[in-house]
Amino acid sequence: MKKNNKPQKVRAISIEKILNAAQDEFILQGYKGATVQSIADSAGLPKANVLYYFKNKENIYHAVLEQTLNMWDEGIGDIEAHDGPKVAIEKFIRAKVAMSFNNPKASKIYAMEIIQGAQHLKDFARTYQRQWVREKAKIFKCWIDNGEMKQVDPVSLIFLIWSTTQHYADFDSQILTIMNRADYEDDDIEHVTNFLTDFILRGCGLKQ
Amino acid sequence: MKKNNKPQKVRAISIEKILNAAQDEFILQGYKGATVQSIADSAGLPKANVLYYFKNKENIYHAVLEQTLNMWDEGIGDIEAHDGPKVAIEKFIRAKVAMSFNNPKASKIYAMEIIQGAQHLKDFARTYQRQWVREKAKIFKCWIDNGEMKQVDPVSLIFLIWSTTQHYADFDSQILTIMNRADYEDDDIEHVTNFLTDFILRGCGLKQ
DNA sequence: CAAAAAGTTGACCTTTTGGTATGTTTTTTC
DNA sequence: GAAAAAACATACCAAAAGGTCAACTTTTTG
Structure with missing residues (x-):
């Protein structure tokens, strides 16, 4: 049956x-x-x-x-030295924004865990993320030393990119309510990506 | 007794x-x-x-x-047309960062509510916040039209400032773990304020 | 200082919840 | 196609939780 x-x-x-x-x-x-x-x-x-x-x-x-962390891992994008700062940052932002819009639930689970003290994620942060941030910060430092980008604290920059991109997933209800909209539309990913890329590259002294 | x-x-x-x-x-x-x-x-x-x-x-x-919303209300800072973009944005960022570091609990309660769909805050967002954002966006638009700052989408800019500043309260456990620190110190407020002010002003074309 | 109001508290009741025990049905294997 | 394994389902239990009650103490008031 x-x-x-x-x-x-x-x-x-x-x-x-x-x-x-x-x-x-x-x-x-x-x-x-x-x-x-x-x-x-x-x-x-x-x-x-x-x-x-x-x-x-x-x-x-x-x-x-676990599912959420795998997604985080896949969606994080990467920052590769050989791309140079401009392309690398743009790639990174694009990946994170896409991740936020396509997987808001994972982002929310993750955010709540951290807000509540990251009991289950402390190890993940202590080992994996800390390592990741140090590695990428080193790449930024190279670019800065080479004069390829402005002197910007790399760790703060990473936090800034994380926060601005995840915001669209975690706070979607606030954003949509304020903009008087019911749902995100396809355009929004592109619009947000463009805004953030533009703004952050300028913040890094990589544009205009 | x-x-x-x-x-x-x-x-x-x-x-x-x-x-x-x-x-x-x-x-x-x-x-x-x-x-x-x-x-x-x-x-x-x-x-x-x-x-x-x-x-x-x-x-x-x-x-x-209610306590949380009052705090939000007081801590939001303001954006005043007569200050001009540079001073106004710096004031605003400074207020929000201070709020994050001094009242992380309120920020977290607030964040959790929104992540969970803002059941209790929909009205607040629909009336008060939407109005606030529109008002401030208008001020930014004036500045842009007057050539006082670069053409930057005002609403997106407000979201960016909200997200980057609140991040230090909501995600403190992640930030501290990654930086291998136990607590924030007094310097941190100043450091974060400076970084964000600098970076965001540059993003708005108001610096260098 | 006596009556009233405000505050304090242990005992109790009902509902909800995580989890188990046990038996039945379906699917796979040989 | 029968035995074994996997999946499904009902009933049940003990602990935890929200909330009430009624009695008691302290404080305020006139």
């Missing part, structure tokens, strides 16, 4: 349904506020079935976080 | 203790995750006493939010 789902895929499909539902619930209610029942309802499964795939609520959350 | 607190102040003191405790709890656990018991413990009062001052958890939350 059941639909003939591709065999061996039931697990994968159920897990995906659960994780999607969980992502929504965790954003809307926070970790403690989200209930296994609501995740189950939202995923269209009985609660016991959800707990069949994930031992408990914390495991669901860990899975959601 | 009780300490001789200034008469008529018991209420005010208790309420303040409760709201401070509640602010911490709501940040750490979210609205649904925070428990009246934990707020009471954190405030050093029995639960029944907390519920004597606030009918229920939602009322506590409303009170915290």
Whole structure:
């Protein structure tokens, strides 16, 4: 009587349904506020079935976080020395803005974790991110020393790019309300990318 | 046997203790995750006493939010036409950075509300903030038309300033971890203010 | 100083929630 | 096609949570 789902895929499909539902619930209610029942309802499964795939609520959350971090990792873009500052920064901004608009939920989960003290992400920040920032800061420093760009604190610059790009995902409800709009449209990605690229390159003394 | 607190102040003191405790709890656990018991413990009062001052958890939350919005309102700084773009923008950035460093908790409560869809803040954004942004955007437009600053989309600029300044409050745990520091120090406010002012003024074509 | 108002508190009740136990159905394997 | 594994589902339980109650103490008021 059941639909003939591709065999061996039931697990994968159920897990995906659960994780999607969980992502929504965790954003809307926070970790403690989200209930296994609501995740189950939202995923269209009985609660016991959800707990069949994930031992408990914390495991669901860990899975959601892991998914989020993978996305962060892929979406971060890169800053490559051989591109030179202008191209590298533009590429980086473009990647982050695209990521924000295409994956706002991941950005929100991530933001809430950090706001709440990053209990589950301290290690990630301490090892991976710290390393990443140092590496990229070194590249900026080279460019500055070579006179390829203005003297701008590289770490502060990275934080500035992170904050301005993520803002469009995390604060979408505020932005849309203020602009009296219901949803982002396709143009918006391009418009925001252009604005930020332009503005930040100028801030770095790389334009006009 | 009780300490001789200034008469008529018991209420005010208790309420303040409760709201401070509640602010911490709501940040750490979210609205649904925070428990009246934990707020009471954190405030050093029995639960029944907390519920004597606030009918229920939602009322506590409303009170915290109201406090937060008042702070936002006071801390927003202003953008005044007669200052001219350079001074006005610098004043504005300085006010917002100070606000972030001095009131990170308010900023976090506010951020969490918006990330979660701004259920309780939609009205605030729809009326007050939208109006504020339009007003200030008009001032920027004047400056641009007068050739006093580069052609920069005013609304995007406001969002950029909001995001970059609030970032230091909301994401403090990430920033500190990456920089391998335990806490912000006094210098940091000044350093961040200078960096942002410098960078943003240059982005607006108002410097070098 | 006595009555009223304000504040304090432990006990209690109901609902919600995370999680388990157990049995049934479906799918896969051999 | 039967045995084994995976998936599904109902009922249930103990702990936690929001909130009420009623009694008690302290403070204020006239």
